[in-house]
Amino acid sequence: MMSRILTYRELLLAAIIIVLIAVFAYRAPGFASPESLANIFNDTAILIILALGQMAVILTRSIDLSVAANLSFTGMAVAMMNAAYPGIPLPVLILCALAIGAALGAINGFMVWKIGIPAIVATLGTLTVYRGMAFVLSGGAWVNQTQMTPIFLDAPRTSVLGLPVLGWTAILVIALIAVTFTRTVFGRTLYAAGGNPTAALYAGINVGRTRFFAFMLSGALAGLCGYLWVSRYAVAYVDIAAGFELDTVAACVIGGISTLGGIGSVGGAVLGALFLGVIKNALPVINISPFWQMAISGLVIIIAVLFNARQERRKGRLILRDAAKQRPSLVNAQAGGAAA
Amino acid sequence: MSVVQAAHHTLTPLLEMRGISKAFPGVKALDQVDVILYPGTVTALIGENGAGKSTLVKILTGIYQPDGGEILVDGAPVEFGNADAAIRSGITAIHQETVLFDELSVAENIFLGHAPRDRLGLVNWAAMNARAAALLTSIDAPISPYTRLKDLSIAHRHLVAIARALSVEARVVIMDEPTAALSYKEVEDLFRIIERLKKQGKAILFISHKFEEVYEIAEHFVVFRDGRSIGSGLLSQTGQDEIVRMMVGRSVEHVFPKVDVTIGNTVLKVSGYSHPTEFDNISFDLHRGEILGLYGLVGAGRSELCQALFGITRPSAGMVELEGRPIALHSPRDAIAAGIVYVPEERGRHGVVLQMPIFQNISMATLGKTTRAGFLRQAEEFALARRYAERLDLRAAALSVPVGTLSGGNQQKVVVGKWLATRPKVIILDEPTKGIDIGSKAAVHAFMSELASEGLSVIMVSSELPEILGMSDRVLVMREGRMAGTWRRDELDAETLVRAATGNV
Ligand SMILES: Nc1ncnc2c1ncn2[C@@H]1O[C@H](COP(=O)(O)OP(=O)(O)OP(=O)(O)O)[C@@H](O)[C@H]1O
Ligand SMILES: [Mg+2]
Numbered sequence: 001m002m003s004r005i006l007t008y009r010e011l012l013l014a015a016i017i018i019v020l021i022a023v024f025a026y027r028a029p030g031f032a033s034p035e036s037l038a039n040i041f042n043d044t045a046i047l048i049i050l051a052l053g054q055m056a057v058i059l060t061r062s063i064d065l066s067v068a069a070n071l072s073f074t075g076m077a078v079a080m081m082n083a084a085y086p087g088i089p090l091p092v093l094i095l096c097a098l099a100i101g102a103a104l105g106a107i108n109g110f111m112v113w114k115i116g117i118p119a120i121v122a123t124l125g126t127l128t129v130y131r132g133m134a135f136v137l138s139g140g141a142w143v144n145q146t147q148m149t150p151i152f153l154d155a156p157r158t159s160v161l162g163l164p165v166l167g168w169t170a171i172l173v174i175a176l177i178a179v180t181f182t183r184t185v186f187g188r189t190l191y192a193a194g195g196n197p198t199a200a201l202y203a204g205i206n207v208g209r210t211r212f213f214a215f216m217l218s219g220a221l222a223g224l225c226g227y228l229w230v231s232r233y234a235v236a237y238v239d240i241a242a243g244f245e246l247d248t249v250a251a252c253v254i255g256g257i258s259t260l261g262g263i264g265s266v267g268g269a270v271l272g273a274l275f276l277g278v279i280k281n282a283l284p285v286i287n288i289s290p291f292w293q294m295a296i297s298g299l300v301i302i303i304a305v306l307f308n309a310r311q312e313r314r315k316g317r318l319i320l321r322d323a324a325k326q327r328p329s330l331v332n333a334q335a336g337g338a339a340a
Numbered sequence: 341m342s343v344v345q346a347a348h349h350t351l352t353p354l355l356e357m358r359g360i361s362k363a364f365p366g367v368k369a370l371d372q373v374d375v376i377l378y379p380g381t382v383t384a385l386i387g388e389n390g391a392g393k394s395t396l397v398k399i400l401t402g403i404y405q406p407d408g409g410e411i412l413v414d415g416a417p418v419e420f421g422n423a424d425a426a427i428r429s430g431i432t433a434i435h436q437e438t439v440l441f442d443e444l445s446v447a448e449n450i451f452l453g454h455a456p457r458d459r460l461g462l463v464n465w466a467a468m469n470a471r472a473a474a475l476l477t478s479i480d481a482p483i484s485p486y487t488r489l490k491d492l493s494i495a496h497r498h499l500v501a502i503a504r505a506l507s508v509e510a511r512v513v514i515m516d517e518p519t520a521a522l523s524y525k526e527v528e529d530l531f532r533i534i535e536r537l538k539k540q541g542k543a544i545l546f547i548s549h550k551f552e553e554v555y556e557i558a559e560h561f562v563v564f565r566d567g568r569s570i571g572s573g574l575l576s577q578t579g580q581d582e583i584v585r586m587m588v589g590r591s592v593e594h595v596f597p598k599v600d601v602t603i604g605n606t607v608l609k610v611s612g613y614s615h616p617t618e619f620d621n622i623s624f625d626l627h628r629g630e631i632l633g634l635y636g637l638v639g640a641g642r643s644e645l646c647q648a649l650f651g652i653t654r655p656s657a658g659m660v661e662l663e664g665r666p667i668a669l670h671s672p673r674d675a676i677a678a679g680i681v682y683v684p685e686e687r688g689r690h691g692v693v694l695q696m697p698i699f700q701n702i703s704m705a706t707l708g709k710t711t712r713a714g715f716l717r718q719a720e721e722f723a724l725a726r727r728y729a730e731r732l733d734l735r736a737a738a739l740s741v742p743v744g745t746l747s748g749g750n751q752q753k754v755v756v757g758k759w760l761a762t763r764p765k766v767i768i769l770d771e772p773t774k775g776i777d778i779g780s781k782a783a784v785h786a787f788m789s790e791l792a793s794e795g796l797s798v799i800m801v802s803s804e805l806p807e808i809l810g811m812s813d814r815v816l817v818m819r820e821g822r823m824a825g826t827w828r829r830d831e832l833d834a835e836t837l838v839r840a841a842t843g844n845v
Contacts, residue, residue: 184714185707192704195693202652202690203705203758204676263695 009256013271017278024282031285038163044277045170046225046232048270050244051251052177053218055269058252060194060211061261062112062119067222068244069130070104074226076134076143079236083147090151097227098220104130105219109212119211127245135238143236156231166228173221178266190214195262250297251276254304275300352415354379354543355400355431355512360409362395364745366737369395372409373569375562377512377543382534384554384575385547387564388587388777389749390735393547394436396564397516400545401433402426427454432505433514436547436748436775437688440489440497440504447472447485450504475503479533494685495526495638502533513537514545517748519553520774523637523803525842531557549749549777550804551580563587588779598811599789604628606664607797608680608766610649613658618644619821622658626766631788631798633812635805636841641821642801643685646768649799650682651675662765676705679765683756683772685801691755694744698736699725701743702758728757731787733780749775756784760791767791768799773807785811805834817841 025032050067057064078097081088104126111122145153156166181187192200193210200207230236255272257264279300283293355377362370370392377383385393398404400411402420410417413429420426440449447469448455456467472485481499489497498518505513515534519527534557537544546558554561555575562572563586570586608626613619619641626632634642648655651669660667667678675681684690692701702725703710710720725739732753736746743754752775759767772788773781788811792798802808808815809832817824817840824840 183716183718185711185716186714188700188704188707188716191696191700192693195695196689198690199693200704202650202672202682202684204671204673205704206671206673262693 010267010271017275020278028285040277040281042164042167043281044273045166046228047247047251047277048170048273049173049221049225050248051269051273053221054248055252055257055264056190056214057218058257058259059190059261059264060214062211064215064218065123065245066108066126066130067218067248068241069127070101070219070222071226071229071241073130073134074100074223075230075240076138076236078227079143079230082149082152083143086149090155094227097223101223102216102220105216109215113208113212145234153231153234156228174270181266191262247276250301351378356412358410360399361407362399362404363407368567371567377545379541379543380538381560382544382546382558383560384558385545385562386583386587389780390747391564392567393564394516394748397433397514400431400514427508430511432508432510434501434505434518436516442490444489446483446487446489446500449489449500450507475507479503493639512543516547517775519548525637599793601629601793603630609661611659614656615648616656622823624816626797628795628797629792630813631792631800631811633808633815634799634801635808635815635837636818638803640818642818643770646682646770646801681759681762681764682768683759683770685770687751687755692743692751695742697740698743698754699739701754702728702761705758706761724761728761732757733783749777752776766797770801819843
């Protein structure tokens with residue numbers, strides 16, 4: 001969000017993604033075609049949305065391990081509602097998904113805020129609990145394509161200007177979150193509460209409540225993704241998106257969201273998710289086995305973390321071109337670069 | 341230079357830094373500076389905020405690597421690739437922003453990183469605690485090595501930091517503003533320690549913005565300005581005015597520009613305020629336009645009283661009335677809403693978010709004023725930040741750089757600016773000029789006076805007698821958590837206050 005290093009980092013990440021695409025396109029012509037790229041983006045849309053929710057939580061020095069379980073429960077719930085009452089209009093179902101997700105997120109937030117359970121412990125617990133709830137709700141049964149209404153299934157796939165609505169949803173969420181994080185009081189308090197909780201408290205910011213809302217946001221986005229996921233894959237069962245919470249954390253880490261809180265940008269998280277998306281889509285194209293895909297993804301995450309650590313270390317050893325102004329005076333600080 | 345060499349033709353330098361340079365993005369922190377330290381001698385390093393003093397300390401202790409220049413120990417060139425290398429060459433430091441660990445014991449804090457080992461390579465706890473106890477005794481610190489750090493007062497934490505610096509076999513001891521926010525008594529204790537180190541032949545580099553201390557303890561001085569060494573010599577042959585001129589390039593007047601203000605009605609009334617462990621039965625009135633000095637030794641409970649008034653800790657008894665109405669203070673939010681703000685003493689922990697840009701730190705407590713319907717208006721945030729930065733003479737490459745890249749004194753100005761920006765009714769300033777150089781100090785004091793004349797009421801905690809005497813309309817002295825008395829401006833004199841603070845009547 002703030003220092004030059006981060007924007008530099010984002011540029012670098014974007015460059016790496018472009019180079020990767022170019023390399024893959026060399027091996028598999030057509031990989032870089034507009035349709036293929038739109039497809040990759042669409043394929044990564046859910047990860048992007050979840051990563052942004054995860055980012056809000058990580059900014060406040062917490063972590064949400066229950067996003068995938070939340071997605072699974074909410075997806076199951078709306079799928080069953082759709083199957084049982086086909087008459088409920090889709091917007092209502094989507095609102096339900098957001099609300100259920102937000103409620104599950106609020107449970108996490110409440111435990112962290114009011115009971116004082118560490119986030120990692122609280123959400124590790126609800127990870128199991130929410131999956132269990134999905135099982136109890138469905139009795140272990142699947143909701144199949146045939147049981148869901150056509151509109152429920154088709155809405156996210158409808159193509160607008162060459163990109164399915166699912167992809168557009170991600171773009172909308174990115175825009176909303178970017179504005180929220182950089183331009184609203186809530187966004188600022190996320191950074192302050194994570195950057196230095198004590199100083200934030202002294203400044204009159206309620207750190208616990210900020211965390212609570214971060215969890216709720218993450219939950220609401222997970223709920224939305226519950227619907228998107230079920231409709232995209234046209235099936236709902238207990239184990240959907242198993243382990244996906246780790247992908248969201250990985251996207252954030254690759255994107256430079258500091259797990260120590262208070263540092264990171266929306267652009268970084270999105271690029272981190274896209275990076276994983278490109279890898280995931282490209283490896284099968286160039287015939288690399290799924291086992292290797294996982295190993296390579298893992299390796300990339302480790303490299304990203306190392307890169308992060310190196311960046312931190314290099315701070316203060318950067319060599320200056322030349323201080324043109326002989327004294328650091330209050331230059332008219334431009335608004336640019338500040339909140340980018 | 342020649343003066344020093346003349347005076348020391350018999351002494352060989354213990355440590356020499358020649359032509360040291362260090363640049364950060366946008367700032368040349370050090371530009372070819374020279375510093376020489378002699379055994380058994382205290383050298384004072386003097387300079388404005390951001391002059392490069394702490395950067396030099398970090399280079400000497402291996403935390404930063406210089407871009408150019410050389411360091412000689414006993415005439416032989418050395419290089420410190422990391423902090424460990426510097427320690428092995430016998431250089432140790434008490435840093436300006438000391439990092440100690442709340443959850444660890446005093447002994448663990450002292451020996452972190454170089455704990456005594458047994459034959460198996462495991463930490464030898466018995467030896468560590470024994471050596472810690474010995475060290476603490478040697479500096480007259482009444483602290484048990486087993487205590488957890490978080491249970492210590494600020495003054496005692498400070499002693500732990502000193503013990504930590506002395507726990508390695510050092511020949512060069514660096515102290516970066518060790519006396520900021522210490523009251524004269526702790527300063528005396530510290531000076532006794534320094535005298536002892538001197539007798540042991542150690543070379544000491546002493547950094548302070550307080551001239552009385554510099555003249556009392558140091559023999560040599562080096563002045564930095566904007567990252568360059570401007571002058572050096574013997575303090576016995578150089579007047580304070582001359583040094584100030586070297587420092588800021590002009591002479592500074594009116595360090596305490598107190599303007600007389602007509603004191604108005606009672607704004608804040610505190611009665612019978614008590615805390616289970618920190619303070620007892622404190623009562624006072626604060627009037628419109630008044631500056632109330634809060635004096636006492638470090639650990640007298642002044643900060644704790646202020647924290648309770650800001651809703652951070654809960655008092656066990658007593659009442660606070662603001663403009664005649666009792667108010668409940670359960671959180672800083674309540675206090676800010678009521679118009680009471682607190683500028684905390686520990687800026688690193690309570691004051692700033694280091695990775696956030698300056699302008700966002702300054703607007704942090706006033707987000708309501710720079711927003712519309714929950715949306716931030718960046719232009720206004722910048723305008724606000726620029727206004728206070730200019731008033732307080734904040735030196736930074738831009739308002740959008742992270743606060744963590746500022747020098748200690750400039751960080752302090754960010755903290756003060758943040759709270760002044762809230763335009764409160766009552767402002768509690770806890771050591772407001774801690775670590776601020778004399779030129780900027782005058783700016784802060786002038787600003788304080790101006791705010792008071794506009795009707796703001798100020799409670800100023802300070803351990804610096806001249807500041808208390810110069811700025812206060814009234815002084816309340818606390819001793820061991822209790823009120824030792826209050827004095828009006830016309831009744832004030834240094835001796836009375838010191839007696840009241842120490843209890844030596
Ligand atoms: N890590 C850093 N990154 C960028 N700039 C830095 C960094 N550390 C210091 N600076 C800059 O280097 C200059 C010198 O800072 P330094 O901390 O050495 O000052 P100082 O003399 O110790 O001041 P003070 O009296 O306020 O403690 C300042 O302009 C500061 O902003
Ligand atoms: Mg300094």
